[in-house]
Amino acid sequence: MVIPCSGYSGRPTSGLEGIEVMAAKETQVPHGEVFWRFNVFHRFIHLVMMVTFIGLALTGLPLKYPHAFWAKGLVSLWGGVKGAGILHRWCAGITFGYFFLHLLWVAYYRFVLKGSLFGPNSLIPSWRDLQDLYQHILYFLKKAPAPQFGRFTYWEKFDYWAVFWGIAFIGGSGLVLWFPEFFSRFLPGILFNIAYTIHSDEALLAMGFVFIVHLYNAHLRAGVFPLDRSIFSGKIDAKEMTDRHPLEWEDLNQHPEKKEKRRVRKDLLMLFLILAVGGLTASPSFSRGLTDEEIMETEKKLCWKCHRQPNLNSNEGIAVSILLCMDCHGKKDVEKKVDGKPVSLFIDEKEYAKTVHRRIACIRCHDGIATSPHRTTRIECASCHGYHGEGTAHDPHRRVNCEACHHESKEVMKDPKTGRIVLKMVKDGVPMKMTSHRLADFGNKKTCEKCHFTDNSLGAPIRVLPAKSLICIGCHSSSVTLNDPVSIVSLLLFIIGIGATFVFWFQGTVGDPSFSGHEKLSYIGEKAWQVIFSKRIFTLLKVFVLDILLLRRILKESVSRWTIHSLIYIPFFLRFFIGLIFLLLSSVFPMSPQVALLLDKNDPFVAFIYDLLGLCIIIGIGGAIMRRIHDKPQKVVTGGQDYVVLGLIGAILLTGFWAEGMRILLTGIPVSDALASFMGYPISLLLGLFSIRWEVVYPYGWYIHAILTGVLVAYLPFSKMFHILVSPLVLLIKAAGGEK
Amino acid sequence: MGASCSRSPSLMENLPRRSWMIDMEQFLSSSHGRIACSECHSNIEEKGVKHPDPKLLGRTSTLLFDYKKCEKCHPQEYQRYLKGAHAKALVEWKKNAPTCGNCHVTHYVLSGQSRVELGVWMTEMCGTCHPGEKRSYLENYHGKSAALLGYEASAYCTDCHGAHTCLSLKKKEVALEACQKCHSNAKIRFAEFVIHASAEGIKKEDVEKLEKLKVIKWVEIGFGILVVAVLAFFYGHTLFWILRKAHERLRRD
Numbered sequence: 005m006v007i008p009c010s011g012y013s014g015r016p017t018s019g020l021e022g023i024e025v026m027a028a029k030e031t032q033v034p035h036g037e038v039f040w041r042f043n044v045f046h047r048f049i050h051l052v053m054m055v056t057f058i059g060l061a062l063t064g065l066p067l068k069y070p071h072a073f074w075a076k077g078l079v080s081l082w083g084g085v086k087g088a089g090i091l092h093r094w095c096a097g098i099t100f101g102y103f104f105l106h107l108l109w110v111a112y113y114r115f116v117l118k119g120s121l122f123g124p125n126s127l128i129p130s131w132r133d134l135q136d137l138y139q140h141i142l143y144f145l146k147k148a149p150a151p152q153f154g155r156f157t158y159w160e161k162f163d164y165w166a167v168f169w170g171i172a173f174i175g176g177s178g179l180v181l182w183f184p185e186f187f188s189r190f191l192p193g194i195l196f197n198i199a200y201t202i203h204s205d206e207a208l209l210a211m212g213f214v215f216i217v218h219l220y221n222a223h224l225r226a227g228v229f230p231l232d233r234s235i236f237s238g239k240i241d242a243k244e245m246t247d248r249h250p251l252e253w254e255d256l257n258q259h260p261e262k263k264e265k266r267r268v269r270k271d272l273l274m275l276f277l278i279l280a281v282g283g284l285t286a287s288p289s290f291s292r293g294l295t296d297e298e299i300m301e302t303e304k305k306l307c308w309k310c311h312r313q314p315n316l317n318s319n320e321g322i323a324v325s326i327l328l329c330m331d332c333h334g335k336k337d338v339e340k341k342v343d344g345k346p347v348s349l350f351i352d353e354k355e356y357a358k359t360v361h362r363r364i365a366c367i368r369c370h371d372g373i374a375t376s377p378h379r380t381t382r383i384e385c386a387s388c389h390g391y392h393g394e395g396t397a398h399d400p401h402r403r404v405n406c407e408a409c410h411h412e413s414k415e416v417m418k419d420p421k422t423g424r425i426v427l428k429m430v431k432d433g434v435p436m437k438m439t440s441h442r443l444a445d446f447g448n449k450k451t452c453e454k455c456h457f458t459d460n461s462l463g464a465p466i467r468v469l470p471a472k473s474l475i476c477i478g479c480h481s482s483s484v485t486l487n488d489p490v491s492i493v494s495l496l497l498f499i500i501g502i503g504a505t506f507v508f509w510f511q512g513t514v515g516d517p518s519f520s521g522h523e524k525l526s527y528i529g530e531k532a533w534q535v536i537f538s539k540r541i542f543t544l545l546k547v548f549v550l551d552i553l554l555l556r557r558i559l560k561e562s563v564s565r566w567t568i569h570s571l572i573y574i575p576f577f578l579r580f581f582i583g584l585i586f587l588l589l590s591s592v593f594p595m596s597p598q599v600a601l602l603l604d605k606n607d608p609f610v611a612f613i614y615d616l617l618g619l620c621i622i623i624g625i626g627g628a629i630m631r632r633i634h635d636k637p638q639k640v641v642t643g644g645q646d647y648v649v650l651g652l653i654g655a656i657l658l659t660g661f662w663a664e665g666m667r668i669l670l671t672g673i674p675v676s677d678a679l680a681s682f683m684g685y686p687i688s689l690l691l692g693l694f695s696i697r698w699e700v701v702y703p704y705g706w707y708i709h710a711i712l713t714g715v716l717v718a719y720l721p722f723s724k725m726f727h728i729l730v731s732p733l734v735l736l737i738k739a740a741g742g743e744k
Numbered sequence: 745m746g747a748s749c750s751r752s753p754s755l756m757e758n759l760p761r762r763s764w765m766i767d768m769e770q771f772l773s774s775s776h777g778r779i780a781c782s783e784c785h786s787n788i789e790e791k792g793v794k795h796p797d798p799k800l801l802g803r804t805s806t807l808l809f810d811y812k813k814c815e816k817c818h819p820q821e822y823q824r825y826l827k828g829a830h831a832k833a834l835v836e837w838k839k840n841a842p843t844c845g846n847c848h849v850t851h852y853v854l855s856g857q858s859r860v861e862l863g864v865w866m867t868e869m870c871g872t873c874h875p876g877e878k879r880s881y882l883e884n885y886h887g888k889s890a891a892l893l894g895y896e897a898s899a900y901c902t903d904c905h906g907a908h909t910c911l912s913l914k915k916k917e918v919a920l921e922a923c924q925k926c927h928s929n930a931k932i933r934f935a936e937f938v939i940h941a942s943a944e945g946i947k948k949e950d951v952e953k954l955e956k957l958k959v960i961k962w963v964e965i966g967f968g969i970l971v972v973a974v975l976a977f978f979y980g981h982t983l984f985w986i987l988r989k990a991h992e993r994l995r996r997d
Contacts, residue, residue, distance in 0.1 A: 067885070068894035085895030143986035146991075159981075183886075185929040186936075195938025198961045200885070205967040208975060217978040226989040323856070360778050364854045 013272050038268040039256070044529035047110060049102045053167070056102075059095040061211050063088040068204055096178055103171050106600040112522070121215045124255055125155050129165070159221045161397040170210045175201040186559075187402035236537070237267055238530070285414040315670035316365045325365040395471045395483030395591050399605040400464075400671045409451050412444045416454050420461055423672055425455065425462060427697035444460045460699070463670040467703040475717045479579045479660075483543035486523055490707075494714030501721025502729075535740045552732040553577075567632060571624030572653070573728075582613065604675050608680035614666075615683040618657055625654040649725050659709035665691050668700045766851055773856040784813045784850075784959075811843035821908045828909035842873070861891075863900035866890040870901045876944025884939055899926065914950070 024560060033730040042050070066079040066088060082088035121129060135151075136158045142148035158166075177199035180187045182195055223231050227247060234240045245253045256263040303657075316322060330353055333340055338349040356362060367374045392401065401409075404425040408416045415428035444451045455464035459655060472482035473491035475498075486492050514524040550556045555573070559566040589599045601607050605614065628650055665687030668678050678685040718728060771777055776784075815822035825831055825844070833841035844850070847869055859864075865889070871878025881887035881901070890898035905911050905920040913919040921936040927934060938956050946953055 067888055068890045076893060079893050085889045085893050086897065144988045146988070185927050185934060187851060188934035189931055191933070193933050194938060194956050194959060196937040197962050199939055201960065201967055209971040213978060217982055220982050225985065226993070263769050353988045363775065617867050
């Protein structure tokens with residue numbers, strides 16, 4: 005099996021190339037002609053291999069030579085042994101990935117393209133390679149002329165197979181060491197010793213070979229020094245080919261067809277951008293590792309039964325447990341009341357550190373104290389747990405105390421002072437806290453129904469609404485989830501629409517009318533490669549900012565059109581951008597109260613910005629409709645469809661503000677907080693004038709808003725609105741092709 | 745599990761100022777710094793017990809100190825020690841068997857050491873009597889990452905052999921329990937892994953381990969030859985190539 009580096013194949017189309025062929029035939033003098041040597045797929049794999057190989061070497065070496073003076077320094081560069089291990093495994097995963105991709109390509113080449121695995125272009129070693137090696141050695145010793153090489157020299161073939169078997173051996177043994185528990189189920193334990201030896205020795209061989217022999221043979225040898233560009237550009241010119249691969253040059257001259265196939269032609273550039281949707285994980289929520297029975301077995305329970313216990317036999321564990329107690333008891337105002345008299349519970353940390361007991365954990369002696377409830381009301385949930393993101397709780401829940409949902413107690417109320425939702429159970433004048441640890445079962449919706457039921461007095465909507473999903477990401481800092489039918493169906497239609505469009509486009513001509521599927525892919529990859537690794541990437545960036553973000557072309561056309569366009573599109577873009585940043589922040593810093601504040605739509609800054617941007621869109625939509633009714637410029641030709649889309653966006657905005665008004669009214673946030681929502685708050689006042697039970701209406705209003713959004717998302721690929729995605733793409737492709 | 749510790753000269757050399765002289769400054773800043781001498785050395789004050797003869801200087805202090813005194817403050821550790829392999833040696837070797845003081849530098853023991861600090865110290869300490877095991881541990885992933893590169897999640901001696909118990913892990917079933925502390929999904933074959941892959945101090949009766957070591961050794965030799973052969977051939981290839989090209993260039997000029 006193996007490796008047809010057939011190169012990207014272009015085919016002659018115009019008469020011009022024919023003339024070139026004739027010219028080349030006449031002279032046979034190689035100048036100016038350029039041929040393909042490596043196709044974009046092989047170059048890509050080589051680049052990835054280069055990066056991951058160096059990564060593997062730099063993360064693995066400290067473990068191989070831990071005594072070396074550089075080992076500790078190098079390992080600290082990766083954040084310690086753990087970090088080095090993680091990076092090493094990432095690089096290994098990518099290595100397995102490209103190895104598998106390469107095998108797929110070989111299979112595709114052999115069975116679909118019906119390519120040959122043997123012959124002059126093959127990487128399979130042959131008798132001739134041994135002869136070449138022998139003659140090359142004789143040449144080193146001045147006993148023979150240098151051998152003439154074909155497309156792949158014997159050392160190039162050795163390089164290829166060294167990597168092939170290297171990955172099989174090092175990768176295989178690495179897998180065994182990565183998952184020892186799994187492999188020891190059916191293989192003897194001594195395998196780890198063997199895998200360890202193989203992994204370490206073969207890796208040394210690979211590094212010793214690649215960094216010296218491969219580097220010299222491929223790049224540093226005389227005649228090539230300092231760099232053989234062909235593995236990065238994919239191209240080799242005729243001069244280089246006659247020097248380095250004379251037999252290949254001869255072969256190409258004998259077969260003009262082959263030569264044409266390998267010739268680099270100048271085409272119009274066309275480029276597809278592949279958008280990868282990153283798998284953002286929703287921010288972690290409160291841990292729910294325990295069953296109800298476990299928690300409620302007894303109310304008073306050792307903390308360490310559920311929470312991670314510090315190892316009190318280790319110095320760290322002792323220090324941690326002392327620190328934990330000192331968090332409160334190190335403060336001077338800690339006291340309890342005995343017979344009405346205050347008794348200080350303060351421990352002077354400095355004095356304590358002088359005692360014999362300073363290295364003994366507090367709970368060693370006070371062993372009953374590490375229980376729940378501890379005699380305190382200080383400890384808040386959020387001092388250990390993270391905050392809820394949108395995926396778990398909506399913004400109205402920002403005003404709901406943790407225990408209102410998580411405590412098994414059934415009754416909740418609105419605190420008249422703060423307006424927060426708290427537990428009704430009151431003990432000694434203090435509402436119950438989470439520290440009593442009677443956690444509710446979240447397996448069913450009963451906890452939600454504490455508030456969300458018909459005729460509730462809290463102003464909660466009568467139905468539990470799903471979390472904002474992926475389709476809401478355009479305007480809200482939503483979660484990356486798909487839990488409700490509206491989101492699933494609309495996103496599915498959206499993906500089908502986009503997919504169908506791209507498949508339809510792909511069936512058209514890409515590069516050359518005769519191209520097959522893989523040739524088109526390879527063509528697109530080729531062009532993308534050429535743009536990404538060239539100065540043209542800066543032109544692309546310029547086009548992105550001026551033409552795509554700032555709509556320069558439309559401004560040139562008409563100022564009024566640009567104003568209306570910008571009023572609709574820029575606020576959308578900004579809300580998307582802001583939401584995305586919040587989402588990223590909440591994934592990276594799930595425990596941060598500052599980030600939790602940003603996710604709160606009642607936060608004055610966020611509320612004001614969101615309302616302002618929403619208002620801009622409404623004005624823009626109004627302007628667009630007015631323009632279509634009054635001015636009727638020639639440009640506006642797609643009348644009917646425009647009204648549908650403009651109407652949809654307008655309706656989404658209006659229902660959005662309506663829902664915001666209802667939310668502010670129902671959650672009853674203080675006026676000082678609500679004022680920043682300069683659209684939502686007046687609407688809430690207006691709604692308050694009607695004696696309608698808005699908590700009943702709210703779920704319907706919310707769903708109308710959501711369904712309208714779903715319709716827009718699903719309709720997008722089939723309507724004129726598709727230009728939102730396509731125009732930037734076309735502009736970028738044109739810019740990449742050098743068009744002005 | 746070989747040599748008697750008390751006869752090992754390196755133990756004395758490795759420890760800081762292990763003599764009859766007590767460095768008061770160091771002692772006072774140690775963990776035991778606020779404990780009166782008589783708390784541990786009370787038998788000296790007891791009737792009928794003579795103060796040790798200074799002529800015994802140079803012999804290990806543990807011969808004179810009653811390790812049972814440690815139980816008073818460290819009952820858990822003491823009980824573990826009694827269950828372990830070192831305590832079994834008490835029966836066999838009597839006074840030559842390792843007790844508390846052989847491993848712990850009682851007068852200067854520092855508190856608040858990190859896991860890594862303790863682990864590195866422990867590797868040296870255990871290695872004074874078990875040099876072969878120390879060497880093979882440091883060639884193993886655990887030793888390399890834990891003791892040499894300071895990775896605290898990796899295993900030090902006592903993480904497998906048990907603190908104060910010092911268990912022998914020759915039996916697979918016993919070893920598996922130690923493995924499962926970190927590799928919770930490990931099954932019995934997992935424990936077949938030879939951690940201390942060194943024939944040093946292995947008794948001839950331990951046929952199974954010697955067989956395994958033979959296999960490991962042959963794999964090491966085989967791959968060693970492969971590495972050396974391939975690199976030697978291609979380094980030579982490259983060297984001759986460079987020489988030939990240099991020669992050509994010089995001739996041309």
